Amino acid sequence: MAAGTFRSDLFYRLNVFPIEVPSLRQRREDIPLLVEYFIDRYARKASKTFQTVHKQSLDLLQSYSWPGNIRELQNVIERSVIVCDTGTFAVDESWLSRRPVATEQSSGSDVLKRLPAQEKAIIEAALGESGGRVYGPSGAAAKLGIARSTLESKIKLLKINKNRFRPA
Numbered sequence: 001m002a003a004g005t006f007r008s009d010l011f012y013r014l015n016v017f018p019i020e021v022p023s024l025r026q027r028r029e030d031i032p033l034l035v036e037y038f039i040d041r042y043a044r045k046a047s048k049t050f051q052t053v054h055k056q057s058l059d060l061l062q063s064y065s066w067p068g069n070i071r072e073l074q075n076v077i078e079r080s081v082i083v084c085d086t087g088t089f090a091v092d093e094s095w096l097s098r099r100p101v102a103t104e105q106s107s108g109s110d111v112l113k114r115l116p117a118q119e120k121a122i123i124e125a126a127l128g129e130s131g132g133r134v135y136g137p138s139g140a141a142a143k144l145g146i147a148r149s150t151l152e153s154k155i156k157l158l159k160i161n162k163n164r165f166r167p168a
Helices: 008-014 028-045 055-063 069-083 116-129 140-144 148-157
Strands: none
Touching (some): 055 069, 116 140, 116 148
């Protein structure tokens, strides 16, 4: 919205009913179906056919943490379809990122999964550090790595008085 490429009124129209989809690492059972879908999609584009998926490749895809979520899976499958020249689909292990997955403290979405008491303490600590400011570069939402609207709803849900953290 700040860059002017997305209308703010449209965002608020779409945000009436937020839909939360768990990350791919939390839905490992969906990976085989997604792999099949992406192989079919990109194989047709490349005019290729694959009879089978290499078992080791499928195991590798299911055991990977997918920090880039479904887009990373999609890119790996598309790249593999392009370079694979046999009837058995296979993925090169070296194409999977070696970046460590974010820790619980640094991942904003993980804040939302904590017990309410822990969640409340974390949000109150962030509000304290930011002087009660919820948004902006030095706001609590930025410190926690979550959207302003998400933090506002959590504050309301947990009945946190954000004004008590403001400097007198």
